[in-house]
Amino acid sequence: MINKMNNKIALQFFPQEKLFWLYHFAAYGLFTLFQSVNFYLREMFFGYNMLATAIMVPIFTFTVLLFRWVYKTRRWHELAMGKQMGLVLLSAFIMSIIVVLLLSITTLPFYWHDLFNEKIGKMAGFSSPMQGFLQFFVSNVIAQAFICGLWGYMYIGVSYSRRARQAELDVLRLENSLKEAQLISLSNQLNPHFLFNSLNNIRFLIHENPDQADDMVTAFSEILRYSLTQGKQEKVKLAQELEIVQRYIEIVSVQLEHRLDFQLTKPNGHGVDEYVLPPMTLQLLVENAIKHGVDNIRQASTLNVDISLVENQIFIQVVNPVLPHTNNIESTGTGLANIRQRLKLLYADNAELMTQLQDNQFTARLTLPAEK
Structure with a gap:
């Protein structure tokens, strides 16, 4: 750990x-x-x-x-x-x-x-x-x-x-960290591999399923708009973050097809969608899980996002499979380091991101104060 x-x-x-x-x-x-x-x-x-x-x-x-x-x-x-x-x-x-x-x-x-x-x-x-x-x-x-x-x-x-x-x-560091998160997110969405596959899938769907192609274009534009606009805010509602995650899953599902099984679990009631978190936090965790986990595995894989509320804390857990003999998924990108930096600047020691690699499963567990 x-x-x-x-x-x-x-x-x-x-x-x-x-x-x-x-x-x-x-x-x-x-x-x-x-x-x-x-x-x-x-x-x-x-x-x-x-x-x-x-x-x-x-x-x-x-x-x-x-x-x-x-x-x-x-x-x-x-x-x-x-x-x-x-x-x-x-x-x-x-x-x-x-x-x-x-x-x-x-x-x-x-x-x-x-x-x-x-x-x-x-x-x-x-x-x-x-x-x-x-x-x-x-x-x-x-x-x-x-x-x-x-x-x-x-x-x-x-x-x-x-x-x-x-x-x-700290304000300057936070602004820099938000810009960095924005660039990381845009880089993930605009990297040649992801962009080429997305455009190719849209081109294919235009002839096979025009409605789905239209939905993919809308989802892609919403992701880009969110990355460009929400990165200027310190915190956003969980509902906004979940919505953009769903849009991202819609796009990659077309490419991964049966290989991706996305499961989202969250408590009913309690107004959990109204709680806030740093923008692009959950989004980067999901992108990290797909880019360094699911996308490298040929068989069907399950990506679990579990959200729970305990007293005055929110727990967000993202679990994805990785290839056997994977040693350290954290060394492959800067997204997790960026999340930790922003948590430190926004919450001091009242929030944390912990990761665990065990039995070919990578777990990222985010703990935040329950704020609305």
Whole structure:
């Protein structure tokens, strides 16, 4: 069985992008430089503040990475921007309290006497060591909340910009994929072998059965029109796709005659025909089944298309026979790869195309969200 296309990358707590770390430490380095100059000029607790600044690096980094992890896993980016900004503000205060608590636990025991002795306390205006500690704690929480909030707002701003660029890129990729599917479909219908046989059959039927010849011309024109027009849409109704598949079967049945037995199974009711799928998806699967399967077999062959609806998913299965000793039917064309690409762009990881080659039977199983 061919492994399903799955480009999903597991979220890692520590980002792998070098650019992230470059920006993070560059910004923190500038902040540290500003703090150092400020403490040196004021000549207040320079040793303690430099130690605290050094210890802050891993504490602050861990805290903002925790925010990033929550932001992504909770999918806050899907919320309205106003809610995102509110959550960033709340997170900033929570992070600042955590940072200052950890900082106090790791540093104050070594500097308590120096920071809050009576002489220095009076100089700083503290009536007691506890007042000094509370003032130290509150002022640092406010300062860290500002820093964490600034980091958070910059992060969601950069994330929004990157998602916007990715969305534009996905739209371009989807348009290119639709054009590619359109070209593949037209190539299948206009390749010399198919075109020659179709025209030859029409010429023959003009004399033997004019009505059937007229139907073949109509079916052929509908297929070409569908390939040219529907390829501009992201999704079409299943009824439209099935109709064009039936037209295609009508044409190839004249050529294959008794060698093709086409079987379509779908549930009655449930409005299944109203559900949508990417255009030319089922059509390409059927064309692939005939071109690389049924057309190569001399005896009668059955091509099965089975459509089922289970809860909020649609399953479309196309099964066709292949010649014995066939190793990999996927390597013979680009139609299946094109379908997978469009599924990824339209549905992310919520749709898939899986294939299986077993006992001289090739199965293509398409799974889609049930959308109308």
